Amino acid sequence: MEPFEDSRRLTGANLYFDGAGAALETRPGLAFDADTLQRWRANIARARMLLDWPDDAIVVREHATGASLAFEAPFDQLYIATEVNEWALYSALGLRASDAPVDDEADSPRPHVAHFDDGEALRRLHALAAAEAKPALRALVDASRAHGVPAHADDDALSLGEGAASQTWSLAALPAIDDVPWAQLHAIPKAVVTGSNGKTTTVRLLAAMLRAHGLHAGYSSTDGLFIDGERVEAGDYSGPVGARTVLRDVRVDAAVLETARGGLLRRGLVARDARVAVVTNVAADHFGEYGIHTLAHIAAVKLVVAKSLAADGLLVLNADDPMLVAHAPASRRIGWFALAFADAAARSALACGVRDGQLILSRDGSEHDLGAVTAMPLSVGGAARYNIANIAAASLAAQALDIPPAKIAAVLTRFGASNADNPGRLQRWRLGDVEVLLDYAHNPDGLRGLLDVAAGLRRGGRLGLLLGHAGNRLESDFRALAEVAAQAKPDRVWLKDIGGDYLRGRASGDVAMILRGALLASGMADADLPVCLDEAQASREALAWANAGDLLVLPVHEPARRDEVVALLDRLQAEGWRAGEPLPEAFAHDL
Numbered sequence: 001m002e003p004f005e006d007s008r009r010l011t012g013a014n015l016y017f018d019g020a021g022a023a024l025e026t027r028p029g030l031a032f033d034a035d036t037l038q039r040w041r042a043n044i045a046r047a048r049m050l051l052d053w054p055d056d057a058i059v060v061r062e063h064a065t066g067a068s069l070a071f072e073a074p075f076d077q078l079y080i081a082t083e084v085n086e087w088a089l090y091s092a093l094g095l096r097a098s099d100a101p102v103d104d105e106a107d108s109p110r111p112h113v114a115h116f117d118d119g120e121a122l123r124r125l126h127a128l129a130a131a132e133a134k135p136a137l138r139a140l141v142d143a144s145r146a147h148g149v150p151a152h153a154d155d156d157a158l159s160l161g162e163g164a165a166s167q168t169w170s171l172a173a174l175p176a177i178d179d180v181p182w183a184q185l186h187a188i189p190k191a192v193v194t195g196s197n198g199k200t201t202t203v204r205l206l207a208a209m210l211r212a213h214g215l216h217a218g219y220s221s222t223d224g225l226f227i228d229g230e231r232v233e234a235g236d237y238s239g240p241v242g243a244r245t246v247l248r249d250v251r252v253d254a255a256v257l258e259t260a261r262g263g264l265l266r267r268g269l270v271a272r273d274a275r276v277a278v279v280t281n282v283a284a285d286h287f288g289e290y291g292i293h294t295l296a297h298i299a300a301v302k303l304v305v306a307k308s309l310a311a312d313g314l315l316v317l318n319a320d321d322p323m324l325v326a327h328a329p330a331s332r333r334i335g336w337f338a339l340a341f342a343d344a345a346a347r348s349a350l351a352c353g354v355r356d357g358q359l360i361l362s363r364d365g366s367e368h369d370l371g372a373v374t375a376m377p378l379s380v381g382g383a384a385r386y387n388i389a390n391i392a393a394a395s396l397a398a399q400a401l402d403i404p405p406a407k408i409a410a411v412l413t414r415f416g417a418s419n420a421d422n423p424g425r426l427q428r429w430r431l432g433d434v435e436v437l438l439d440y441a442h443n444p445d446g447l448r449g450l451l452d453v454a455a456g457l458r459r460g461g462r463l464g465l466l467l468g469h470a471g472n473r474l475e476s477d478f479r480a481l482a483e484v485a486a487q488a489k490p491d492r493v494w495l496k497d498i499g500g501d502y503l504r505g506r507a508s509g510d511v512a513m514i515l516r517g518a519l520l521a522s523g524m525a526d527a528d529l530p531v532c533l534d535e536a537q538a539s540r541e542a543l544a545w546a547n548a549g550d551l552l553v554l555p556v557h558e559p560a561r562r563d564e565v566v567a568l569l570d571r572l573q574a575e576g577w578r579a580g581e582p583l584p585e586a587f588a589h590d591l
Contacts, residue, residue, distance in 0.1 A: 021057075021071060021073055021078075021081070022070065022071065022078055023068055024069045024070070025291065026089070027066060032092075032093065037060055039092035040069060040089050040092040043088035043089075044071050046122070053073060056071070056072035056073075058071045058072075059071065065291065065293075066291065067291075069089065075138070076135075077132050087118075087121045087125065091118055091121070137158060137171060139177060140177060141153065143180070147185075149161055150187045150272055150273065152247055155171075157170055158174060161184070161187070162248075162255070163188040163252035163253050163255065164188070164253045165186045165187075166248055167181070187273050188253055188254055189253075189254045189255075190255040190257060191397050192259050192274050192305045193258050193259065193277075193278045193397075194261070194302050195282070195318075196282055196283035196298065197445055197449070198390045199222070200221045200422075201387065202278060203220075203257075205422075207226070207229070207256045208421070209401075210256070211229065213403045216251055216252055217253075217254045218246040219246065219256040220246045220255075220256075220258055221237060222237070224237055225245055225246060228251070233245070238259065239259075239260060240263055240268070242258070243271060254401070257271055264301055264305075265289070265292070265301060272308060273310040275309075275310065275400050276314045276397045276400035277306055277309050277314075278305075278316040280318060280389065281318050281324070281389070282295055282302055282323040283444070284443070284445075285445075298323070299323040299326070300327060309332065313333070314333055315328075315332045316334075319336040319337065319344045325347075333350075334350070336350070336351050338351075338392070339354055341354055352392040352395050354373055354392075359376070359388075359391065359395065361395050361408070368409075369409075370412055371409050373388055373391075376412045376416070377417040377421075378426075380456075383453050384426060384449070385452065386449040391412060395408050424440050426450070429569045429572070431577050431578065432579055434543075434546045434548065434550050435550075437453065437552070437553050438556055438569070439553070439554070440557060442469070444477075444483070444484045447481060447485065448484045451484065454553050459549055461551060462491035462492070462547065462549075462551070464491060464545060464551070465485060465488070465552075466494050466542065467481070468497055468515070468535070468557070469515070470498050470511075478511055478515055478518065482514075482519050485515075486518075492528045492530070492545060493529055494541060494542060495513075495519075495531045496534070497512060497533040497534070535558055536564045539554050540583060542554065546579045547580070
C-alpha cells in the first residue's frame with residue numbers, strides 16, 4: 001500500500017507498507033494521560049481481536065508537542081488500520097470526531113468511524129477491513145519471502161524482483177503463485193542515502209561510479225528520477241514512490257535511492273537487503289514536525305536507513321558528526337568517513353578521508369590513494385569542504401558495491417567539471433568578471449558551507465545573495481538562516497519566496513519579511529534588503545546590480561525557477577556577457 005497522510009481534526013495519520021503498520025500523530029495541545037493511553041491500547045487490542053489481526057507491537061512515543069501512537073497491522077489493510085487508530089484514540093478520550101474543532105482541510109471521502117459509537121464503529125471497521133483485504137496479494141508476498149525475492153507493492157501494482165530482474169502486475173490481475181517465474185527474479189545491488197545536507201550530490205556521484213563500472217544505474221532524488229544519467233521524471237522523488245519506481249524499471253541493474261526525512265517519518269522504508277546505506281550528516285532542521293525536536297531525534301530518524309541493509313551490508317557514517325558518532329548502532333558493520341583520514345580510520349578499518357592532500361580509502365587491510373582532493377572538481381580546489389565529505393561518503397559506498405578503487409578515482413577526477421553533472425548543487429559560472437554560484441542550500445548548515453566556498457572565491461568585489469526558506473519551519477529557523485547570511489557580510493540580499501509547494505501553509509512574503517527583519521536587526525541597511533519574491537526575477541535583479549569583480553550567490557530552490565535561471569546563466573556565458581551590459585531581451589523583462 002502506498003502510505004497516505006490524513007489530517008483529521010485532532011490527529012494526523014500515517015501508514016507504512018514495508019513496516020506494516022499505522023502511526024498517528026496527536027495535534028499539539030491535545031490533553032491525555034496514562035489512563036487515556038491504556039484505554040487506547042485496549043481499544044487496539046479489541047479491534048485486533050475482532051479483525052483477526054496478529055497481536056503484534058504497539059508503540060507509544062510521547063514528545064514535547066503530543067504523542068506518536070503506532071501499531072503493527074497487516075500490510076494489505078493499512079488504510080483501515082489508520083481508521084482503527086483514529087477510533088481507538090477518540091474512544092479513549094470519550095469523544096466522537098464531530099465533537100472536535102472543525103478543520104476545513106480534513107474532509108474525508110467517507111465519514112470515518114470515529115463519528116459513531118463504539119459498537120457501530122467496530123461493525124463498520126469489520127466491513128471495511130473485509131473489503132480492503134487482498135488475500136491473493138498477501139499470498140504472493142509470503143511466497144516471495146519464501147523464495148528470497150523482494151516484493152514492492154502500492155495501491156496499483158505488485159512487483160517481484162528488482163530492476164532488470166523484476167516483473168510487475170496490476171493488483172487487479174495478480175498471477176497465481178505457481179505462474180510466477182521465480183528463478184528469473186532477484187534483487188539488484190542498491191544503496192540508500194540520507195542526511196540533512198549533501199544527499200543529492202552523494203547520490204549522483206555514486207550513480208556515476210556505478211555507470212563507470214558498467215552498470216545501468218537508476219537513482220531517485222529530490223530533482224527527479226534518472227536512468228543512466230538521463231532524467232525520466234521531474235519532481236521530488238526522494239520518498240517511497242521514487243524508490244519503488246526505480247526498483248521496478250527493467251532498464252536498471254543497480255539503484256541509488258535518496259531517502260529524505262519526511263518520507264522516513266511519514267511512509268517508512270522501501271529498500272530491503274541494500275548493500276550500503278549512507279548518512280551524510282545531521283543538522284538542525286525541520287524541528288517541530290512529527291515529534292522531532294532535537295538533533296538526537298533527527299539522528300534517530302536518519303539512522304532508520306540502517307534497517308534497509310542486508311545482514312552483511314555496510315552503514316556509512318560521518319565521523320565528523322558528533323550525533324552520528326553518539327548514536328551509531330553497535331549491531332551494524334560501519335564504515336566511517338571524515339575530512340581527516342585519521343579521524344575516520346580511528347573508528348574502523350573501513351574508512352575514507354584526506355591525508356596530506358590525498359583522498360585515502362582503506363579497506364581489506366589495504367590503503368588506496370584516490371587522488372589529490374584539489375584536483376577533484378567537486379571540491380572547488382579544496383574550498384568546498386562539505387563536498388569533500390560527500391566525495392568520501394560516496395567512495396566508501398562505492399567500495400561496498402564492489403567498484404574498484406581505480407574506477408572510483410577516475411570518476412572523482414571528472415565529476416563536477418561540467419555544471420550538467422550536478423545541477424542545482426554548487427554550479428559555477430564566470431560571466432566576464434562576475435562570479436556566480438547557484439546552489440540548493442536550504443538550511444543554516446548548508447548555507448554556511450556555501451558561503452564558506454564563496455569566501456574562498458571572493459576577489460575583493462561585492463557579495464550579493466538571494467535568501468529564502470520553505471514555509472514549514474519555526475521562526476527561530478528563519479532567524480538562524482539570516483544570522484548565517486549576516487556573518488558573511490553581504491553587500492546586498494534579495495529576500496524571496498520559495499513558491500509552489502514550498503510555501504507550506506504560509507502566505508507569500510511571510511518568510512521573506514521575517515528574514516528581512518532579522519537582517520535589519522543585524523545591522524544591514526534597509527536599502528540593501530530588496531524584496532523580490534520570485535526567485536528567477538531576484539536572480540535577474542542581482543545580475544543587473546553586479547559590477548566587475550562581484551560575486552553572486554544564488555540559492556534557487558523551486559525547480560522551474562532554477563531551470564529558468566540556469567538557462568539564463570548558460571546563455572550569458574555563451575554570449576560573453578559582462579557586467580553592466582543589458583540582459584538578453586527574453587530574460588530582461590520587469591527589470
